[in-house]
Amino acid sequence: MAGEFQMLLSLEDATVRFGGRAVLDAVGLEVAEHEVVCVLGPSGSGKSTLLRAVAGLQVLDSGRVLLDGRDQERTPAHKRGVGLMFQDHQLFPQRDVGGNVAFGLRMHGVDRAQQDERVRELLELVGLPGAARRAVASLSGGEQQRVALARALAPRPRLLMLDEPLGQLDRSLRERLVVELRELFGQLGTTVLAVTHDQGEAFALADRVVVMRDGRIAQSGTPLEVWQRPADEFVARFLGFDNVVEGTVTGEAADTPWGKVPLPPDAPQGPRTLLVRPPGVRLVAADEGLPCTVAARTFKGTHVALRLQPEEAPPLEAACPLRAAPEVGETVGVEFDAAEIVVLG
């Protein structure tokens, strides 16, 4: 249709029920070409089912999956032209690395010479040059992950899906690979739909983050948007923010159990849920602001995370530089910074 932007992937009211429970509940999602979208959510939120539905491995109970505008209901998994990298890789144990990477090419009838060339090229791309004849059993977790990626990329899928792509790897490897993946996808222009439960991974990888909860989409936006303005208490808490409190907004301030809290201009009025980001909790002298006792302090490398216990109010999370950090048991005062306070949904 002239003038209308064609989405590569569209889900319309996609619903999957397992024994009466909706694992996907009328999910609508669109992914544009060259976009990297990360679905973020706790385990059991329906992320993997979402990928399986797009891949054609899970039949929808209702709703539609469209690829390039075409309804995929009658298209079996092997004809959808999408790639899926499984959580635990699922490399074929009876084939070597090259055999695994070439599998999709063979299925698409690519001739032998081109297969070899593409396998070589991909193994180089994922940083395993010359590994084609190695047995998959001899690979480390990180190497398996790279082979799985090369295998999924080989047939040049129009959409690459990753199920917890870095889930089983150790932390330093994960942090390195997530940067590599980001670069790789940018370089190849691949359209990616990934799912993960790790917000760091999602924020580092994605152009757009989609937060899921109980089979529904809770929020969708750029990493920055989601981080700065969580849609609701669930998203805020899932992102690791614990300073969430009920309050009544009047003008540019709110009444909360922590006392009067200043708000940015144009805040919606009435009873609301508020999020105070840790940087918005400012430590002042003990006789100013809200008096709190330091309940715990955790060294985080660049800063110290504090848990502060006000009298007769929920605890507060705060962050401060190491040299200014009070000891456990000390009494401090707390003031709030309007710029770091968000009025949730």
Add this chain to the structure above:
Amino acid sequence: MDVTRTEVEPRPVGIRVSRGNAARLGLMALPVAFFAVFFAWPVAAIVARGLKVDGTWRFGRLLDVVTQSDIRHVLWFTTWQALASTALTLLVALPGAYVFARFDFPGKQVLRAVVTVPFVLPTVVVGTAFLALVGRGGLLDQWWGVRLDTTVWAILLAHVFFNYAVVVRTVGGLWAGLDPRQEEAARMLGASPFAAWRRVTLPALAPAVAAAALMVFLFTFTSFGVVQILGGPTFSTLEVEIYRQTSEIFDLSTAAVLTIVQFVAVGAVLAAHAWTVRRRESALRLVDPAVTARRPRGAGQWALLAGVLASIAALLVLPLAVLVQRSLDAPDFGYYRALTSDASGTFLVPPIDAIGNSLRYALAATAIAVVIGGLAAAALARRDAGRLVRGFDALLMLPLGVSAVTVGFGFLIALDEPPLDLRSSWILVPLAQALVGAPFVVRTMLPVLRAVDARLREAAAVLGASPWRVWREVDLPMVRRALLVAAGFAFAVSLGEFGATVFIARPDNPTLPVAVARLLGRPGDLNYGQAMALSTILMVVCAVALLVLERLRTDRTGEF
């Protein structure tokens, strides 16, 4: 492409489900047709022959027959000896399964073939070998004056002899593929070695043990040749009684009623089995058996190995040794040389020709059984298999449970007129043998196919493999070993098949077991010796076939 958003209507679920069903029905079409024509129809024919008098059904005969006191006695004996045989076989063979699965010792491959040989020997030969061992003038009688042929022990021991391999193959095969680290994980969680075995390994083995126990029960429940020879007038199973009624008393009506009783009993057992299988299904992550086996360590393990080897020597090797010794009990290989001419007039051709016949028939039967059984197993292995399919699983086992005599006799009376007149066709024998062999193929393939991780298939599908390619690229390489074993089993079973073949093999084209039985049925030392010689040849052919199979297995291990 123009995309207009329309109201999404909930689509009927039935259409979506039927896609999977269509694939399954496609796989099952051939096996179903095969079993309908070559099993259901002949059985129906024989039942009609027995229960229909002058065109009217007389079902009252069912009750009349089973309430007769001698028939009730037969029913009781058939059941309890089968239970006792099954328990005894498991008791003796489970340690063997463990030893074969987990220990590495010299001569293991050969020994694995050796324990399988008894299973494929014709029942009459086994009966005779045990008679020569424990009967009057037998080895034990000569040495210690012990005779067991008047007791039920001879039957039970012969059944253990027969079915040892069933347990070792079915249970040991899976056991060898279980990852020992599962047990190690349990040990680290505080389980004692026995507790780890009981909580981790045993549940994983349970389906295989149940399957093996079921097969042993069915084989011994329908035991024919062994009981015929070792049971004497005292002990008689349903199968022997059916044979007696058919060929000695010519009371087809009573034979048909007994067939129905056996059918119902076997059907009930199989239904129970299908139910337990459904409850225990689980995807196992199998590993290379070569990795899990290691040399025995410590006195306990060496003692276990020694005990298993001793039991194999006493129960399996000794009867075979006696058999060979009897076949050589004439100067200058006299019994063997007598095989090359039809001096006694028992056959129209020299008995030695039976070897070629047997091999040809068995090859054809194996091909049929692998195709039919393989397709059925592929259909049954699908995780979404419904009730209908599971019912078919049980149905496939029926030819094993129904008396082979019934199958053979049914072939003879059902396939002798248009549209399907196969009476004079050579294919009749392989068809009957394939009917008996196909369930083995299904039983061997199914656990392995079910253990293939479904997500590997999904990974292949997402990479563009059609369902057929998925089977070829993912399932086949993983089950190739099981397929070879299944083919070997089908081949060996076909070689040794007796009950059905005896009815339909043409007089001038006898198979080895048929030739042996005919020779045994004739008086005189020469015939007896020739029977022993021919049995020895059959045993050697089976042993060679199995050794080739074992060799194939080791060659392929590198791929896994």
